[in-house]
Amino acid sequence: MSSTVLEVDIDPRFLADWSGLQGGRPREVLRPVSTAEVSAILRRCHAEGQRVTIQGGMTGVAGGAVPDAGDVVINLERMNRIESLDDIEGLMQVQAGATLQSVQEAAAAAGWQFAVDLGARGSCQVGGNAATNAGGIRVLRYGTMRDQVLGVEAVLADGTVVESLGRLIKNSTGLEARQLFVGTEGTLGVITRLTLRLHPPMGEPQAAWVSASRFEHLPALLRRLRQRLGASLCAFEFMSGDFVALASQLSGTTPPLADAPWHVLVEVAGEAHASPSHLAEALQAGLADAVEAGEIDDAALAASLAQREAFWRLREAIPEVLTHLKPAGAYDVGLPWRETGPYVQQVDAALRAALPEARHLFLGHLGDNNLHLICGPLDDATQHAVCDRIVYEGLRGRSGTVSAEHGVGRLKKEVLAITRGGSELALARRIKAALDPTGILNVGRVMD
């Protein structure tokens, strides 16, 4: 093991992620600069039965990168090179430790766009984005991280390097290695390099704010807009009236429409080189039809960039809301469109009854099947547990997920079986046993 990758004094930044979970003191923190170094580390750990924790940008909120006492930590921050960019086809090859923002910037500099975007962009790494199949704010238009990864290089638990840096949209020649490593949170291998697909830059979006009296009408509205606007529809962010009222108060921003049980921020956008006027017209026509059909109460198009920014200020007031309601529980569940309304109703009633002193606010990306819930203040562990139970048990039988975009990590293992069936979990265990038979890689994440 080269001494350049060994740190004797352990910096606290290697001990905790954004979940706040406290881990143990690792035996050592290694920061390899190459795939060969990752392979050498794992070969040694495999031989010794030494457990390994893999770290990216430490921005996770599920505790996946928090080490156990005695672990060897492999932190990928030094493997941060943009190795190549094909500016004709729109492809990049990067090391896994490159930050999301550096990837976005390199793509933009070449006249392209890297389509995954999320708040932690300056710190999170694309390897971590892949390992958790990150979502973010543009999934409706471009899909999740899985849809951007054309190829990977990964190192298995025994040090074997799997090089599968494909660059092709279409390939029908058996197993795609990338599909084993995307979304499995480092339990099957350490992603070391990625081939990423780029998209043409998006033009200036046109935004509208919609109010509706019944949640059941929102799926019909989303269907209507998808049918009319297709891939041009790039945001459908719903918020409860309670969320908007609190966000308005905390951010000092007046909502564009009167108070209503539900609000939706809708956006459409074309390519950067296209004229946006026909999209604004199509959006306006779709919303007029929805008012006519009784699906929504009212709609307001942003008439200026400043108005659009005010719409988003309301939607993005989540940090202020979390601070105001702290200590709060924040959830990231997923459901089919039709199940979301009944689930919201059920959880709303249960939380009112069980935690009458706490406020609970719903918002989410309906087109991505993603519902966020903020509930607080939760004064103690018992209240947190009550809230967890209501939120997660409510998903039973609804074809949902306990985590749409944040991952399972250490914190959602216990509720995973609510939305993953026994046969899915057994298959995952079989694959884990095949690729990490002695169990050294990110042990205690996703499943025990």
Place this chain on the structure above:
Amino acid sequence: MSSTVLEVDIDPRFLADWSGLQGGRPREVLRPVSTAEVSAILRRCHAEGQRVTIQGGMTGVAGGAVPDAGDVVINLERMNRIESLDDIEGLMQVQAGATLQSVQEAAAAAGWQFAVDLGARGSCQVGGNAATNAGGIRVLRYGTMRDQVLGVEAVLADGTVVESLGRLIKNSTGLEARQLFVGTEGTLGVITRLTLRLHPPMGEPQAAWVSASRFEHLPALLRRLRQRLGASLCAFEFMSGDFVALASQLSGTTPPLADAPWHVLVEVAGEAHASPSHLAEALQAGLADAVEAGEIDDAALAASLAQREAFWRLREAIPEVLTHLKPAGAYDVGLPWRETGPYVQQVDAALRAALPEARHLFLGHLGDNNLHLICGPLDDATQHAVCDRIVYEGLRGRSGTVSAEHGVGRLKKEVLAITRGGSELALARRIKAALDPTGILNVGRVMD
């Protein structure tokens, strides 16, 4: 085993697919009607070490569904139900033996579109489409079959049923079972049911015919059009001048532009409810810029539906061309955009030298990284072998694939290692051993 699923007289349709490969006589052909029956068959075969061949619509061209002597055949044609359709969210749940056309028709009847389309639609089955990760004619806009499959139910070699019929765009809870079964040609399990994602119907496309003197200019043209048109660009079909000349002669259709080394059929389309005029204008402007930049020689927009159909008649004259050149070799390789031109040049020169009596014609979907080549007449096995060697060996070092959309089956196993690395193949073997340890499922396909 229920007698209803046993056939003593074996119909010849269970013995051969569209590849023309001759297989052996199976021990029996079973046509289960339910997942439970598939599971019972596999449990028995697993216990007895009995090899199994899985069959869909028998439209494959790689020999994947052709049985060996003594095999038990599991043919899925009776499992053809459309089980449910969510017309609000745009999702279907179907049995794997449903034909592609029945799925397309059910989607259309509910105001949606199933986006994968290919010539064999009336016979091929969606389970087979998933097992080979089928491509087809709309990949540029909607992706491949993998992008349409949200969930699967599959039966493992030992009869274990894995139910993972997810319905969600976003899910970050570990391994996605569907990713093991899509594209692995039945070597890891028998797909029995699928959740499929639907898209809004596409509007009438606007077509243009482009002529270019140098292949190297086509990637620049495609980049230009993607940047301007984004997901509205739905076809970029290139054809060599030789192909167009022969297709014109055999189909009695006059090409819209004068003879040139390369032609491209370009199409754009919006959603069905959108006005198409702005797209036609954007396409026209993009092509005018490309002429100005010297990328293309000329361009003609289809002024009527009849003209558009004439453009496609030329592109789709492949059966006539194959008949004219028979016995012919037909290839389905894949390459990055930048590699396609040099590869075409290399293969063209090598075929001229080695097979001067045969004609060879190039065409393909550049945006899908897919190049088709037709070469004939090839008078004997030696000439076929010479052609194979030139086509496949030419892919070495070019990040390509020996099969973009047809699969490996039995016929491309020997050349698979040209474009799949040793570490990818070893990983695939490890997964195969984990899920089918005694080796009974589709033995002899993809890899030995």
